[in-house]
Amino acid sequence: xxxxxxxxxxxxxxxxxxxxxxxxxxxxxxxxxxxxxxxxxxxxxxxxxxxxxxxxxxxxxxxxxxxxxxxxxxxxxxxxxxxxxxxxxxxxxxxxxxxxxxxxxxxxxxxxxxxxxxxxxxxxxxxxxxxxxxxxxxxxxxxxxxxxxxxxxxxxxxxxxxxxxxxxxxxxxxxx
Ligand SMILES: Nc1ncnc2c1ncn2[C@@H]1O[C@H](COP(=O)(O)OP(=O)(O)O)[C@@H](O)[C@H]1O
Ligand SMILES: O=C(O)C1=C[C@@H](OP(=O)(O)O)[C@@H](O)[C@H](O)C1
Ligand SMILES: [Mg+2]
Numbered sequence: 004x005x006x007x008x009x010x011x012x013x014x015x016x017x018x019x020x021x022x023x024x025x026x027x028x029x030x031x032x033x034x035x036x037x038x039x040x041x042x043x044x045x046x047x048x049x050x051x052x053x054x055x056x057x058x059x060x061x062x063x064x065x066x067x068x069x070x071x072x073x074x075x076x077x078x079x080x081x082x083x084x085x086x087x088x089x090x091x092x093x094x095x096x097x098x099x100x101x102x103x104x105x106x107x108x109x110x111x112x113x114x115x116x117x118x119x120x121x122x123x124x125x126x127x128x129x130x131x132x133x134x135x136x137x138x139x140x141x142x143x144x145x146x147x148x149x150x151x152x153x154x155x156x157x158x159x160x161x162x163x164x165x166x167x168x169x170x171x172x173x174x175x176x177x178x179x
Pocket of ligand 1: 014015016017018019020021022023082116117157159160161162163165
């Protein structure tokens with residue numbers, strides 16, 4: 004029997020990529036990886052520390068290399084970081100190697116879900132989170148859409164329910 008195609012989650016900070024991705028993997032019996040967590044495991048330090056030491060460019064290089072490596076693994080659901088799509092090579096690779104799911108979310112939900120986080124350096128350093136998130140979305144929304152096979156509006160749904168809906172949609176279009 005053919006194995007499941009890989010599933011790659013893209014979308015902004017707080018969309019639920021990490022949380023929902025893990026649930027999708029459970030439902031499908033697939034492996035779950037999160038590119039941020041893998042970079043942290045590999046380097047032994049957290050993302051904020053990498054931003055402090057190497058700047059955003061340094062982090063992006065590590066992120067690009069990590070996603071290239073992880074995307075080679077079969078039977079995998081991968082949550083990417085919100086800025087991973089900025090890289091042309093990463094976008095091409097995600098498109099080519101699996102099904103891309105864009106978790107679309109509102110600014111209000113993003114704010115609610117990231118307000119207390121200290122591990123997102125682009126927000127931790129911002130004195131106006133709303134403006135920062137809006138500016139990031141202006142640049143990135145077209146990039147998310149450009150590679151999305153499926154766009155899911157997360158709404159107020161629980162992560163578990165959302166994961167079920169995504170699996171159903173992927174099965175309906177014959178990609179899971
Ligand atoms: N559908 C959801 N319903 C309620 N809370 C959610 C949902 N998705 C994510 N969260 C919560 O929002 C926060 C950010 O989610 P996370 O998965 O880290 O987002 P991302 O990886 O897209 O930045 C976490 O605390 C998570 O528990
Ligand atoms: O949007 C971004 O540029 C980032 C998003 C974060 O991941 P999440 O989208 O999982 O929060 C993480 O990769 C890093 O802080 C940068
Ligand atoms: Mg995440």
